[in-house]
Amino acid sequence: MCGIMAYVGDKDLNSVLMAGLWRLEYRGYDSSGVASIMDGELEVRKALGRLMVLQDILSDRPIGGGAGIGHTRWATHGEPSDQNAHPQVDCSGKIAVVHNGIIENHYSLKEELIKNKHIFQSNTDTEVIAHLIEENYNGDLKESVLKSVSKLRGSFAIAVIVSSEPDRIVIYREGSPLIVGLGNNESLAASDIPAIIDHTRRVIIMSDGELAVLRKDSVEFYDKEGKRIEKKEKEIKWSPTSLDKGEYAHYMLKEIYEQPEVIERNIALRIEDGEFNLGESFHFSPHDLAHLTDIVIQACGTSWHAGYIGKYLFEEFARIHTEVDISSEFRYRNPVMGGETLVIAVSQSGETADTLAGLREAKAKFLKVLSIVNVRGSTIARESESTVYINAGPEIGVASTKAYTSQILQLYLMALYLSKLRWALEASSIDEKLKGLIEIPKKMRTILNKADSIKQIAEKFKDSRDFMFIGRGINYPSALEGALKLKEISYIHATGYPAGEMKHGPIALIDKNSPVVAIATQSSVYEKMLSNIEEVRSRGARIISIATEGDKRIKDISDEVFYIPPCGENVSPILVALPLQLLAYYSAVLNKRDVDRPRNLAKSVTVE
Numbered sequence: 001m002c003g004i005m006a007y008v009g010d011k012d013l014n015s016v017l018m019a020g021l022w023r024l025e026y027r028g029y030d031s032s033g034v035a036s037i038m039d040g041e042l043e044v045r046k047a048l049g050r051l052m053v054l055q056d057i058l059s060d061r062p063i064g065g066g067a068g069i070g071h072t073r074w075a076t077h078g079e080p081s082d083q084n085a086h087p088q089v090d091c092s093g094k095i096a097v098v099h100n101g102i103i104e105n106h107y108s109l110k111e112e113l114i115k116n117k118h119i120f121q122s123n124t125d126t127e128v129i130a131h132l133i134e135e136n137y138n139g140d141l142k143e144s145v146l147k148s149v150s151k152l153r154g155s156f157a158i159a160v161i162v163s164s165e166p167d168r169i170v171i172y173r174e175g176s177p178l179i180v181g182l183g184n185n186e187s188l189a190a191s192d193i194p195a196i197i198d199h200t201r202r203v204i205i206m207s208d209g210e211l212a213v214l215r216k217d218s219v220e221f222y223d224k225e226g227k228r229i230e231k232k233e234k235e236i237k238w239s240p241t242s243l244d245k246g247e248y249a250h251y252m253l254k255e256i257y258e259q260p261e262v263i264e265r266n267i268a269l270r271i272e273d274g275e276f277n278l279g280e281s282f283h284f285s286p287h288d289l290a291h292l293t294d295i296v297i298q299a300c301g302t303s304w305h306a307g308y309i310g311k312y313l314f315e316e317f318a319r320i321h322t323e324v325d326i327s328s329e330f331r332y333r334n335p336v337m338g339g340e341t342l343v344i345a346v347s348q349s350g351e352t353a354d355t356l357a358g359l360r361e362a363k364a365k366f367l368k369v370l371s372i373v374n375v376r377g378s379t380i381a382r383e384s385e386s387t388v389y390i391n392a393g394p395e396i397g398v399a400s401t402k403a404y405t406s407q408i409l410q411l412y413l414m415a416l417y418l419s420k421l422r423w424a425l426e427a428s429s430i431d432e433k434l435k436g437l438i439e440i441p442k443k444m445r446t447i448l449n450k451a452d453s454i455k456q457i458a459e460k461f462k463d464s465r466d467f468m469f470i471g472r473g474i475n476y477p478s479a480l481e482g483a484l485k486l487k488e489i490s491y492i493h494a495t496g497y498p499a500g501e502m503k504h505g506p507i508a509l510i511d512k513n514s515p516v517v518a519i520a521t522q523s524s525v526y527e528k529m530l531s532n533i534e535e536v537r538s539r540g541a542r543i544i545s546i547a548t549e550g551d552k553r554i555k556d557i558s559d560e561v562f563y564i565p566p567c568g569e570n571v572s573p574i575l576v577a578l579p580l581q582l583l584a585y586y587s588a589v590l591n592k593r594d595v596d597r598p599r600n601l602a603k604s605v606t607v608e
């Protein structure tokens with residue numbers, strides 16, 4: 001993970017680097033640092049803690065010069081500390097490196113470097129890179145970086161400066177994202193586009209094995225053999241204003257409230273005159289998909305939960321056997337898959353290391369690969385044969401909200417599309433389902449208008465330290481997601497369980513006052529859910545039910561009920577997500593947590 005920012009030009013380095021790092025803070029925020037060349041000397045400022053600490057240091061002791069690099073860290077090797085923060089520096093104090101990713105062979109490299117009398121100051125894998133470049137430095141930073149990276153194994157993106165070449169920054173990408181911004185008499189590089197968008201909209205996306213030399217008036221690209229290459233630039237059209245919190249206290253709350261609009265926009269995009277339009281990056285022909293025998297969905301975290309819902313949808317609508325796997329398991333389990341299997345990678349960021357590795361694993365087995373991704377141009381999108389974009393707009397809060405519901409929508413539409421191709425459902429039934437979708441944004445607004453009642457529930461339970469979330473059928477993954485949302489931002493322990501499984505062990509956890517969130521909307525398993533609620537209630541649990549308006553039975557067996565508007569069972573996870581997100585949000589706020597930047601997490605998990 002971690003965010004890299006680099007700038008060469010005439011603007012004030014302190015403000016440009018800091019503004020970029022603020023925009024990259026979602027990638028990691030346990031420590032940060034910057035470096036530049038001032039009057040021929042390398043200057044480094046580093047800070048443990050949030051970016052504000054670095055900002056205060058720079059107000060007292062600004063850096064200067066024309067080229068600078070910055071970094072916001074999510075620790076992998078070495079605990080968060082001043083010493084382990086980036087930039088990391090060589091023995092001579094002339095070379096500074098910022099790094100995103102992991103150097104897998106850092107241990108053996110470090111041993112070799114120590115034998116050659118290098119002295120290490122940190123516990124990071126990154127410091128190895130600084131010393132390796134020092135070892136190989138011959139007066140040309142580009143050459144020494146190329147020579148050094150050939151020795152590194154792992155996934156990484158780096159930006160490097162050296163005091164003897166103060167007019168340039170060298171960057172290299174191998175497995176971790178890096179983009180270049182072409183400005184007016186200035187050049188920039190960063191881990192993600194928002195960091196540079198205030199300066200330029202002309203962007204070049206680096207591929208693996210590529211190096212760039214940034215000067216203020218030029219950027220040159222090279223392959224790993226040092227051969228000059230040409231790269232195509234693209235223009236970023238979206239607006240930076242969509243990155244502001246606006247009237248909302250947190251990005252997460254803003255993103256929760258954006259959901260009706262995101263869903264509305266995507267329905268309009270995907271259904272044109274009753275026909276499916278899965279977008280310009282969906283390249284599979286009907287023939288490619290009509291004979292699928294299996295689908296395997298692989299993803300992580302919230303995207304895995306969306307994928308799990310996808311399993312129910314593909315099996316129900318298209319009658320295709322579907323498996324769903326956590327990417328970090330999928331990539332190492334050597335799954336048995338035949339030629340007519342479609343592997344779907346679901347990812348908000350499009351950069352999640354395990355999901356990307358799973359996708360590559362599937363490609364190596366010559367399987368069809370589709371991704372469902374939010375970030376355009378991300379690695380997963382670029383490496384997939386076809387991509388369906390989530391079109392949720394930038395999601396800044398670490399907790400995924402609007403990307404999740406839009407992922408479910410895309411999977412819902414994909415499942416209906418496959419159903420149509422395979423004649424699995426009657427055309428009238430598909431039409432009816434599409435009509436039902438049109439009502440969803442309005443129903444989402446109805447739910448959001450009642451956010452206060454969720455806030456009141458959160459107030460009543462704010463001191464509880466263990467929650468259980470239960471659901472069945474297509475809302476079993478919703479229970480998993482509700483639990484993940486709560487724990488990741490409020491630090492309250494929560495477990496999601498299939499309600500029917502409680503009596504096989506977890507019910508032993510239930511005692512007087514244990515909060516149990518039960519998803520009991522109208523569905524084919526509603527009656528079963530009521531029985532499962534009774535089972536935990538009779539052991540003293542306090543029940544918070546999510547139910548359907550008009551349900552008269554649920555309030556008798558619940559302590560709290562939140563009603564959602566009636567909707568089809570298979571689309572209900574989109575509506576159910578909202579009260580669960582709000583419950584997590586208000587619980588976190590009431591527990592005074594850093595909602596958008598929860599501890600130990602980062603938005604984009606680019607390490608395995």
Ligand code: M6R
Nearest residue numbers: 301302303347348349352399400
């Ligand atoms: O970018 P991705 O969707 O691939 O990310 C996957 C997970 O890291 C992500 O969903 C994570 O679980 C979020 N913190 C959930 O809110």
